[in-house]
Amino acid sequence: MIEINATIIAQVLNFLILVVILRAVAYKPVVNMLKAREDKIAESIDKADADRAAAAAALRQNQEKLAAAQRKAQEIIDKAEKLAREEHETSIQETKREIEQMKKAAQEEIQRERARAVEQLRGEVVALSMAAAGKIITKNIDAADNEALIGEFIEKLDKEKIGDLPC
Amino acid sequence: MHEIGVREVVHFAGLTFNWETLVMTWITMAIVILIAVLATRSLKMVPSGWQNVVEMVITGLHSQIDVTMGKRGRMLAPLIITLFLFLLISNWLGLVPTMASPTNDLNTTLGLALLIIVMVHFLGLYFKGGHYIAHFFQPVPVFVIINAIEEVAKPITLAFRLFGNILAGEILIIILLKLMPIWMPIPSVIWLAFSIFIGGVQAFIFTMLSMAYLSNAVKDEHEE
Numbered sequence: 001m002i003e004i005n006a007t008i009i010a011q012v013l014n015f016l017i018l019v020v021i022l023r024a025v026a027y028k029p030v031v032n033m034l035k036a037r038e039d040k041i042a043e044s045i046d047k048a049d050a051d052r053a054a055a056a057a058a059l060r061q062n063q064e065k066l067a068a069a070q071r072k073a074q075e076i077i078d079k080a081e082k083l084a085r086e087e088h089e090t091s092i093q094e095t096k097r098e099i100e101q102m103k104k105a106a107q108e109e110i111q112r113e114r115a116r117a118v119e120q121l122r123g124e125v126v127a128l129s130m131a132a133a134g135k136i137i138t139k140n141i142d143a144a145d146n147e148a149l150i151g152e153f154i155e156k157l158d159k160e161k162i163g164d165l166p167c
Numbered sequence: 168m169h170e171i172g173v174r175e176v177v178h179f180a181g182l183t184f185n186w187e188t189l190v191m192t193w194i195t196m197a198i199v200i201l202i203a204v205l206a207t208r209s210l211k212m213v214p215s216g217w218q219n220v221v222e223m224v225i226t227g228l229h230s231q232i233d234v235t236m237g238k239r240g241r242m243l244a245p246l247i248i249t250l251f252l253f254l255l256i257s258n259w260l261g262l263v264p265t266m267a268s269p270t271n272d273l274n275t276t277l278g279l280a281l282l283i284i285v286m287v288h289f290l291g292l293y294f295k296g297g298h299y300i301a302h303f304f305q306p307v308p309v310f311v312i313i314n315a316i317e318e319v320a321k322p323i324t325l326a327f328r329l330f331g332n333i334l335a336g337e338i339l340i341i342i343l344l345k346l347m348p349i350w351m352p353i354p355s356v357i358w359l360a361f362s363i364f365i366g367g368v369q370a371f372i373f374t375m376l377s378m379a380y381l382s383n384a385v386k387d388e389h390e391e
Contacts, residue, residue, distance in 0.1 A: 003174075004273065004274060004277065005176075005182070005183040005184065005185070005274065006182035006183055006184055007183075007184050007185045007188055007189065007272065007274035007275075007278075008274040008275075008277060008278040008281075009182075009278070010184055010189060010192075010274075011188070011192060011269070011272075011274055011275045011278040011279070012278040012279070012281070012282050014189075014192050014193070014196060015249070015250075015253060015278070015279060015282065016282075017196070018196045018199060018200070018249055018253055019245060019246050019249045021196075021200055022199065022200065022203050022245060022248065022249045022252070023245035023249075025200065025203055025204055025207070026203035026204065026206065026207045026221075027225070027244065027245040027248060029207050029210055030207055030210065030221055030222065030225050031225065033210045033212070033222075034222060034225070034226065036212070037212055040212065
C-alpha cells in the first residue's frame with residue numbers, strides 16, 4: 001500500500017515543470033503588469049506635479065502681464081484725460097478771447113456810431129441855430145460877428161450838454 | 168472504482184511508476200495551467216474582474232514574503248503559488264468520481280516535502296554559508312542531535328500529514344458509498360463537503376509550513 005518507487009522522482013520533476021510553466025505563463029505577466037502599472041502611476045504623479053508647477057508659473061506670468069497691461073491702460077487713460085483737459089482749457093481761453101474781441105469791436109462800433117450821431121446832431125444844431133439866430137437878430141450883426149457867436153454857442157453845447165442832450 | 172491500496176504500476180527503463188498517480192498528476196497540472204492561463208489571459212493596465220483577484224493574491228503573497236523572508240524571498244513566490252494551486256487541485260481532484268488525488272500517493276507528498284527540505288538546506292548554505300551549519304550547534308553543540316531530529320522530522324511530517332488526510336478522506340468516501348444504501352446519500356455528501364474543506368486546509372498548511380521552513384533559510388538576520 002505504501003511503497004516508495006520511481007514515482008517520487010517523476011512527481012518532483014512534474015512539479016518542477018509545473019513551476020516553470022506557471023512562472024512563465026502566469027506569474028511573470030502579472031508581476032510585469034504590476035510593475036508597469038506602478039511605473040505608470042509614479043510617472044503620472046510626477047507629470048501631474050510638473051504640470052501643476054507649470055500651470056502655476058503660467059498663471060503668475062499671466063497675472064503679471066495683466067497687471068502691466070492694466071497699468072499701461074491707466075497711463076494711457078490718464079494721458080488722454082490730461083490732454084482733453086488741456087484742450088478744453090485752451091478752447092475756453094480761445095472762446096473767451098474771441099468774446100473779448102467781439103465785445104471790443106462792438107464797443108468801438110458803438111463809439112463810432114455815437115460819434116457820427118453827435119456829428120450829425122451838431123450839423124443840425126448849427127443849421128437850427130443859424131436859422132434861429134438869423135430870425136432873432138436879422139440885420140443887427142454882420143456876418144463875422146454872427147459866425148463867432150455861433151461858434152461860441154456850439155462850443156458850449158459841446159462841452160456841457162452833449163452827454164445828455166435833450167433832443 | 169479501484170481497490171484501496173492496490174496500485175496499477177508500469178515499468179519503464181527498469182523503474183517502477185504508479186500509473187494512476189502520474190495520470191492524475193498530469194490532469195492536475197493541465198487544470199492548474201488552464202486556470203492560470205484563464206486568470207491571466209487578458210491583463211490590462213486598468214484591472215477588472217478576475218484580474219483584481221489574481222493581483223490581490225500575488226500582491227498579498229509578495230507582502231507576506233517580504234515580511235517573513237526579506238528581499239531574497241521574491242524569487243520563491245512562483246514556487247509557493249504553484250505549490251498551493253497544485254495541492255489544492257490535487258486534493259479536490261480525488262473528490263470527483265472515477266478520479267483520484269495525486270496526493271493520496273506518498274510518492275507525491277514525500278517528493279514535494281523532500282524537494283522543499285532540500286531547497287531549504289541548499290538555499291541556507293548558499294545564502295549563509297558556514298553560519299548556516301553553525302546554527303545547528305547552538306546554543307550548545309549537544310543540540311545538534313535535537314536539531315537533526317527536527318530536520319529529519321520536517322519532511323516526514325509534511326509528507327505524511329497531507330498523504331494521510333487525503334488518503335483517509337478518499338477511503339472514507341468509498342466506504343461510505345459502500346456502506347450506505349443508494350437512497351441514503353446524506354453522510355456521503357456531508358463527508359464530501361468536509362473533504363473539500365480538508366483539501367483546502369491541507370493545501371494551505373503544506374504551503375504555509377513550506378514558507379516557514381524556506382523563510383528560516385532565506386531570511387537575512389542582519390536585515391532586521
